[in-house]
Amino acid sequence: MSYTTRLDRTAIWVGDKFHYVITVDYSSEYEFVLDNVDKEDVNMDPFTVVDVTKQTTPLSNNETRLLLDITLANYLLNQTEAHIPQLSLYYFRRGQNTTSAEQAAAESLTVSGPTVGLRSTLPPNPADIRDSAVVISWERSRWVVPAVGLVALVSLIAWLVFKKRRTAPGPDRRISMEAVRARWASGVPSDFSDSQTTMKFLDRSYLNLKEYLSYYLETDTAGLTAEEVKEEMQRLGASSDVTQKVAKVLGACEALRFSGDGTAATAESARGVAQDVREILSLDPKY
Structure with missing residues (x-):
């Protein structure tokens, strides 16, 4: 039995979502118990678990591949990197008289998580998220031209999108x-x-x-x-x-x-x- 881990991104920003993929190759003498591997039960603190998908695929030489895709979200501030916590996957060995997980003693495979870089647009140790700014008021009459221009721009973009959808051929x-x-x-x-x-x-x-x-x-x-x-x-x-x-x-x-x-x-x-x-x-x- 062997496993590998992979991240679809090496560095993420605050609010970003990313995929943490665990691949396990194992022989037919093992069977994994995946009932508790879901969004509600998987703990990836300090990251937030957004979604969990599981897929098993038969391989050659009577082996099976388990693909576990965990979608995480990052909301950490003032850190340059974070370590994804380890995850335990439970399995049992198929014996001569064992046909289900209830009849066998469960064992676990501990998967060590990788380290991911964290990025932020905030400067180091900011005093406040938003700096104070002086608001300059405009006369109401000055807003007419920008408003008309904005409406015209939105209308042009909508017309171009509609035209592209009408003319672009779809897949056969x-x-x-x-x-x-x-x-x-x-x-x-x-x-x-x-x-x-x-x-x-x-x-x-x-x-x-x-x-x-x-x-x-x-x-x-x-x-x-x-x-x-x-x-x-x-x-x-x-x-x-x-x-x-x-x-x-x-x-x-x-x-x-x-x-x-x-x-x-x-x-x-x-x-x-x-x-x-x-x-x-x-x-x-x-x-």
């Missing part, structure tokens, strides 16, 4: 959908007898199908479950037949991917998923 969804279709087709195995090959195929099919649906519906479906995708398609007025088929395929993939038992993915069920996915990926954009 059909090209993106064709790329997803070709990528999926190139990864369909000729034989589904090997359970590991079948599980990898189901993983790719699940991700490719949700990416295709994002172009098809013009809405982001990457983070939705099968049931949520079904509800979104019904809300957008998609065909009932297509909606039911999509929900069936995504539900089957989720059941097989997250069952934890690679043998559950039979050759017959995998071939059925492949046929349904092939039919769905032949759909043209909805709008």
Whole structure:
């Protein structure tokens, strides 16, 4: 098991948000407990936790990669650098008779945080955040010309933005959908007898199908479950037949991917998923 840490910025200003990314590579004999790794439970004092996202990705050699992305905000003053506190990630070892976290003793991986530079527009040890200034009053008649000029400038900017939106060509969804279709087709195995090959195929099919649906519906479906995708398609007025088929395929993939038992993915069920996915990926954009 190994981990690395990364910051998307080496120095930040007061009020800035930045990403602190922890990457952990581990073998199948371990399983991390991520229920308590969220915005409310993660303590990154003196920084404020804005958001926490977690993602696991299967790797070669029967390994898995955990990607933990923590969005932090900085509100520190009069400091040139700060150390991100350490974070403990809990996991358990899969034993011969152990199938869940409740049945195994938890262990922890302590991740040491890096140091980030802090920047501020304030001078060192300022007496006050705002210096006093003498306010010079203008006669009301003097404000007419600047006000007219400001209104004209705002109107010009709004017109230019509107014109750019009207004339700028948008991305062609059909090209993106064709790329997803070709990528999926190139990864369909000729034989589904090997359970590991079948599980990898189901993983790719699940991700490719949700990416295709994002172009098809013009809405982001990457983070939705099968049931949520079904509800979104019904809300957008998609065909009932297509909606039911999509929900069936995504539900089957989720059941097989997250069952934890690679043998559950039979050759017959995998071939059925492949046929349904092939039919769905032949759909043209909805709008």
